[in-house]
Amino acid sequence: MGTVHARSLEPLPxxxxxxxxxxxxxxxxxxxxxxxxxxxxxxxxxxxHVHFDGLGRTKDDIIICEIGDVFKAKNLIEVMRKSxxxxxxxxxxxxxxxxxxxxxxxxxxxxxxxxxxxxxxVTELRRLTGSYNTMVGNNEGSMVLGLKLPNLLGxxxxxxxxxxxxTKETSYGLSFFKPRPGNFERNFSVNLYKxxxxxxxxxxxxxxxxxxxxxxxxIWKTSHTVKWEGVWRELGCLSRSASFAVRKESGxxxxxxxxxxxxxxxxxxxxxxRRGALLKVNQELAGYTGGDVSFVKEDFELQLNKQLLFxxxxxxxxxxxxxxxxxxxxxxIADRFYLGGPTSVRGFGMHSVGPQSExxxxxxxxxxxxxxxxxxxLPFRPGQGGFGELFRTHFFLNAGNLCDLNYGxxxxxxxxxxxxxxxxxxxxxxxxxxxxxxxLELNYCVPMGVQKGDNPEHQHRHLPLLRARTWKCxxxxxxxxxxxxxxx
Amino acid sequence: xxxxxxxxxxxxxxxxxxxNHRATQAPQLLILLVSNSFIPGICVLIxxxxxxxxxxxxxxxxAFLQMCNLPIKVVCRANAEYMSxxxxxxxxxxxxxxxSELGPIVQFVKAKGHSLSDGxxxxxxxxxxxxxxxxxxxxxxxxxxxxxxxxxxxxxITHARYGSPYxxxxxxxxxxxxxxxxxxxxxxxxxxxxxxxxxxxxxxxCCQALSQRLGTQPYFFNxxxxxxxxxxxGHLYTILTTQLTNDELSxxxxxxxxxxxxxxxxxxxxxxxxGKGSSSIRSS
Numbered sequence: 197m198g199t200v201h202a203r204s205l206e207p208l209p210x211x212x213x214x215x216x217x218x219x220x221x222x223x224x225x226x227x228x229x230x231x232x233x234x235x236x237x238x239x240x241x242x243x244x245h246v247h248f249d250g251l252g253r254t255k256d257d258i259i260i261c262e263i264g265d266v267f268k269a270k271n272l273i274e275v276m277r278k279s280x281x282x283x284x285x286x287x288x289x290x291x292x293x294x295x296x297x298x299x300x301x302x303x304x305x306x307x308x309x310x311x312x313x314x315x316x317x318v319t320e321l322r323r324l325t326g327s328y329n330t331m332v333g334n335n336e337g338s339m340v341l342g343l344k345l346p347n348l349l350g351x352x353x354x355x356x357x358x359x360x361x362x363t364k365e366t367s368y369g370l371s372f373f374k375p376r377p378g379n380f381e382r383n384f385s386v387n388l389y390k391x392x393x394x395x396x397x398x399x400x401x402x403x404x405x406x407x408x409x410x411x412x413x414x415i416w417k418t419s420h421t422v423k424w425e426g427v428w429r430e431l432g433c434l435s436r437s438a439s440f441a442v443r444k445e446s447g448x449x450x451x452x453x454x455x456x457x458x459x460x461x462x463x464x465x466x467x468x469x470r471r472g473a474l475l476k477v478n479q480e481l482a483g484y485t486g487g488d489v490s491f492v493k494e495d496f497e498l499q500l501n502k503q504l505l506f507x508x509x510x511x512x513x514x515x516x517x518x519x520x521x522x523x524x525x526x527x528x529i530a531d532r533f534y535l536g537g538p539t540s541v542r543g544f545g546m547h548s549v550g551p552q553s554e555x556x557x558x559x560x561x562x563x564x565x566x567x568x569x570x571x572x573x574l575p576f577r578p579g580q581g582g583f584g585e586l587f588r589t590h591f592f593l594n595a596g597n598l599c600d601l602n603y604g605x606x607x608x609x610x611x612x613x614x615x616x617x618x619x620x621x622x623x624x625x626x627x628x629x630x631x632x633x634x635x636l637e638l639n640y641c642v643p644m645g646v647q648k649g650d651n652p653e654h655q656h657r658h659l660p661l662l663r664a665r666t667w668k669c670x671x672x673x674x675x676x677x678x679x680x681x682x683x684x
Numbered sequence: 685x686x687x688x689x690x691x692x693x694x695x696x697x698x699x700x701x702x703x704n705h706r707a708t709q710a711p712q713l714l715i716l717l718v719s720n721s722f723i724p725g726i727c728v729l730i731x732x733x734x735x736x737x738x739x740x741x742x743x744x745x746x747a748f749l750q751m752c753n754l755p756i757k758v759v760c761r762a763n764a765e766y767m768s769x770x771x772x773x774x775x776x777x778x779x780x781x782x783x784s785e786l787g788p789i790v791q792f793v794k795a796k797g798h799s800l801s802d803g804x805x806x807x808x809x810x811x812x813x814x815x816x817x818x819x820x821x822x823x824x825x826x827x828x829x830x831x832x833x834x835x836x837x838x839x840x841i842t843h844a845r846y847g848s849p850y851x852x853x854x855x856x857x858x859x860x861x862x863x864x865x866x867x868x869x870x871x872x873x874x875x876x877x878x879x880x881x882x883x884x885x886x887x888x889x890c891c892q893a894l895s896q897r898l899g900t901q902p903y904f905f906n907x908x909x910x911x912x913x914x915x916x917x918g919h920l921y922t923i924l925t926t927q928l929t930n931d932e933l934s935x936x937x938x939x940x941x942x943x944x945x946x947x948x949x950x951x952x953x954x955x956x957x958x959g960k961g962s963s964s965i966r967s968s
Contacts, residue, residue, distance in 0.1 A: 428854060436769050440777060447763025450854045488851045554780065 243267050243275060244302045244311040250318040254291060255350035261378025262286055266314055275299060279314055286318065288380055290354060291347035294319040321346045331360075338362030351377055365392035365403075381414045397547045397651075399438035399556045400445075402530055403430040418460045424485065426452045429530055439554035445529045451489040453482035463501060468571060468588060468629050470509050474499040482531075483522055490522040491531060508572040515540070516564040518601075532559030535598040535619075536651070540565045542594050543621030543643030548651035550598035557651075564614060565596030571627065590627045590637065595620035595645075619645045744786060744918030745774045750954045751909045752798040762849035790911055800910045808905060812912045815897065815904070819912075822890035823919045825875060826883050826933070832866040834880055836929045880932075888936045895940040902949060909950070916943075917950045 246266055248259060262285040269275040279297045286295050295318050302311030327342040338360050345355040354373045360366065369389035376382040390405045406427035413420055431446050456479050463472030476497040483490025495517030502510050521527045534547035534557065541549060550560045571588040578584050597618050601610050625639030643652040749756050756776075761767065768775045768784040775784030776792075783792045793799070801809060831842045846862055847855025870876050875883075894916060903909045904916070920943055924934050937943060 428857070430766075432766065433769070436782075440780065440782070443767050443782065444761075444763075447766035448850065448854060448858060450851050486851055488854075 239272065239310065240270060241272055241275060241310045241312050242308055243269055243314055244306070244308060245313045247313060247315040248318065249315060250320065252320050253323075253350045254320060254347060254352075258289070258351045258377040259286070262289070263316070264378075272299075272312075275312060275314065279316075283316070285380070286316070289347075289352040289375070291321055291352050292318045293321050323347075336362050336364045338365075351375075352380075364394065367391040381419070382412065384411050385409070394434060395547070396434060397534075397545065397557045398529065398559070399434045399442050400529065401432045401434050403432075404428070405430075417462075418458050421457045421459075423455045423457070424453070425455065426450070426485075426487070429528075431528075431530060439556040441553035441558060442529065442556045449489055449528060449530075450487040451482050451531075452485045452487035453480050454485060455480040463499070465632065467632060467635050468509075468627065469499075469501045469511070470503050471501050473501065488525075489528055489531065490525065491527060492520045492522065493531065494518050495533070506572070508570060511569040511571065512567070513569075514564070514566045515596075517562065519561040521561075527561055529558055532561060533563045533598060534559045535563050535565060535596050538637060538639075540594070541596040541619055541621060542592065542623065542639060543641040543652055544619060544646075545651035549596070549619055549647075550650070551600055552649045560598040561600050562610065562614060563596065563598040565594070567592055567594045569593075574626075586629045588627045588629070589624065590639070591624045592639075593620070593622045617645065617647050619643070619647065619650060621645075744915055745776070745789060747917050747950060747954060748786070748790070748800070748911060748914035749793070751800055751914055752793060754793070754798060786911070786915065800908065800914075801905075803908060804905060804910065812905065812910055815894070815912050816915055818890060818893065819915050819919060822886055823923070825870075825873065826887045826890075827919070827923070828866055829870060829875060829878070829883050830880075830928065830933060832863050833870060833875075834929075838863065840929055884932055884936055887933060888939075891937055891940050891943060895943050898942050898946060900942065903946075913946075913950065917947055921947050921951065 243266055246263055251259070263282040266275070266278045266282050269278045276299065279299060283295045283297055286292055295316060298315040298317065300313045300315065302308060302313050323345060325344045325346070327340075327344075329340045329342070331338050331340055339362070340358065340360045342359075343357040347353065348355055352375050354371075356371045356373070357369070359368045367390055369387060369391070371385060371387045373385040374383060376384075386407070386409045388407050390403070392401070392403045394401050404427050406425060408423055408425040410421050410423035412422075427450070429449050429451060431449075433443055433446060458475075458477045460475045461472070463469035463474055474497065478493075478495050480491075480493040482493070495515070497513070497515045499511065499513040504510055517533050519527055519531060519533065534550070535541060536544035536549035537546035547559075548557050550563075551558045570591040572591075573580075574584055574587050574589055579587075595618055597614050597616075599613050601613065621641055621643040623639050623641035625637055625641075628636040630636060646652050746756065746758060764773050764775070765771060769782055770784045772785050774786075774789075775782055776789055778792075781792075783789050790799075801812060804812065830837055832838060843856075843859040843863075847859045850858060867876070878886075898904055903913045905912070920937055923937050924944075924947065926934075
């Protein structure tokens with residue numbers, strides 16, 4: 197909350213040695229202690245002025261839109277609440293480092309007796325901020341340099357540049373973001389990027405150079421994003437021993453696609469939510485705006501969370517997707533879905549479920565996956581109220597299936613195919629929450645329904661049903677500017 | 685002259701002319717032979733790009749493998765260059781092995797027990813290697829130069845052909861990228877400052893050397909064809925039958941009648957006779 201100062205006319209002491217000497221002021225001051233309380237109660241007030249201190253390059257119109265509601269407040273409590281909301285909105289714009297709110301009675305000639313002045317004292321962000329990080333993971337170390345230009349032209353436009361220089365690959369991305377003045381949820385952004393990714397489960401290396409433009413807008417409680425993306429993809433083999441099926445996919449292709457995504461998220465947190473639901477539906481149509489890849493892709497994610505007794509949370513989730521190539525060309529390995537790993541079906545190697553050729557996983561054109569989870573606090577609640585709150589015990593049941601479809605066969609055949617040979621697993625473990633970004637899991641997992649060609653973890657131990665897991669990291673939020681990860 | 689070609693040549697030339705003129709057409713699928721008695725159960729596949737003229741690389745390796753009496757299946761793919769483990773074409777896919785470039789292919793085939801140069805002694809083998817190097821250094825580089833460094837050819841033929849399998853703007857990007865790469869390579873080997881005339885001179889000298897070595901023999905090493913014959917045939921045949929903006933390169937080769945006869949002979953013997961005799965199909 198910002199600082200709220202409310203000044204009132206101070207009463208002078210009723211008796212004291214100096215009372216007589218203040219003759220002139222004495223008659224001016226007639227208020228009594230009770231009057232102070234009267235002002236602080238729900239007395240009707242009118243906000244007459246809203247002042248801004250500290251604006252530099254920010255333009256006026258964008259500010260006016262955010263604080264418009266403050267003028268509508270009718271009593272002091274509402275003024276405080278609306279000012280607080282306006283402060284949140286101003287901070288959301290991402291152009292101020294700090295926003296303080298001062299509420300004061302109105303002074304001046306046109307001041308009404310119940311008039312209030314609200315002053316926002318803001319500190320703008322610097323024109324250019326930089327960051328430097330090093331990242332280590334996946335057998336690769338990299339240096340990430342970031343540059344941010346917030347509030348470029350005064351209306352909360354933001355330009356971000358990220359450059360990652362790694363031992364294996366180099367990536368960079370440039371992004372321009374512009375919200376609509378007065379309606380931050382409607383925003384527009386353009387991205388330019390080059391990312392490289394290595395996928396050892398498919399012996400594939402992929403380099404994407406692309407440009408995308410997207411527009412987000414809310415409708416009622418949902419958030420929609422419409423995007424056009426043009427990507428020049430270069431696929432290559434990661435090693436000489438890559439299978440021929442993967443080798444055949446090497447080369448260049450151009451994908452130009454239009455996509456629409458809808459998200460409804462009422463969860464209280466994205467990592468270990470306690471309540472709420474999430475629904476994401478995504479459609480993509482490629483090929484009609486250029487490029488040489490043509491398909492229709494559909495995928496969805498549903499998650500429901502419910503809090504139970506004793507601080508435990510029950511969570512159910514379901515994902516699914518389908519890729520339909522248009523025309524004669526078969527689908528490309530870069531567009532297909534993958535299944536397996538700590539974020540989908542635990543107990544199976546990362547993306548190592550489904551059609552494969554000589555040990556390289558090729559992905560599939562249709563999949564579904566689901567999970568039932570029960571999160572409870574640690575037994576005996578060590579560190580309760582502090583560090584222990586970051587941990588949860590976790591019981592889970594995961595299932596899923598991935599396959600290629602022959603689209604000539606009809607929907608009944610497809611459903612039957614997806615319903616046979618289901619891979620599933622169950623187990624328990626501990627989850628550690630890392631800020632609001634990621635979660636770390638340590639699980640003991642039993643994979644079942646393993647099909648020929650799948651890769652359940654640690655097969656070389658020759659204990660086909662018992663698998664002890666090492667650290668695996670489920671990270672639902674990966675900064676998408678610079679990571680190339682398979683979008684399910 | 686090559687211009688007044690006899691009947692059996694028309695077929696091959698007209699096919700290539702069609703390929704040349706329709707520079708924007710997508711690469712064609714040429715499937716030649718299907719039988720696989722090379723190693724039981726394994727089919728040999730040669731994948732080639734649409735660069736320059738698909739047949740440059742096609743004819744070299746195909747000639748070699750056919751001279752070894754090995755049945756092959758030929759497939760042209762636009763991304764053959766990227767599929768190849770070394771980035772060069774042609775390459776063969778046998779079972780689950782992939783071998784690229786003529787040198788390693790020859791080694792591979794030799795390891796499987798087929799070789800064309802068994803009958804040669806050490807001196808002759810060394811000589812053969814020397815001539816193969818000459819052809820690679822001279823003729824191959826001259827062809828590359830003509831495709832990518834001669835502005836008229838680049839503008840009219842090469843760019844369109846190289847980018848034809850890809851949609852806009854990828855066709856331009858990849859063509860420029862390749863051109864830049866080739867020019868850089870040319871600079872590295874010292875050909876960066878050569879003019880077209882100098883290149884043609886070098887080709888002439890190379891052809892002269894080959895012609896002298898060939899003399900009146902049917903093949904370079906008398907009666908039996910060797911790798912050198914396959915290589916020379918591939919290059920010369922391509923030069924002779926591909927149409928470019930100027931015909932000077934093929935004119936240089938045509939000056940040597942024994943080389944012409946040599947090419948005719950190999951084409952007749954290994955490509956047409958085989959084509960008639962066995963179950964091959966040539967799509968046009």
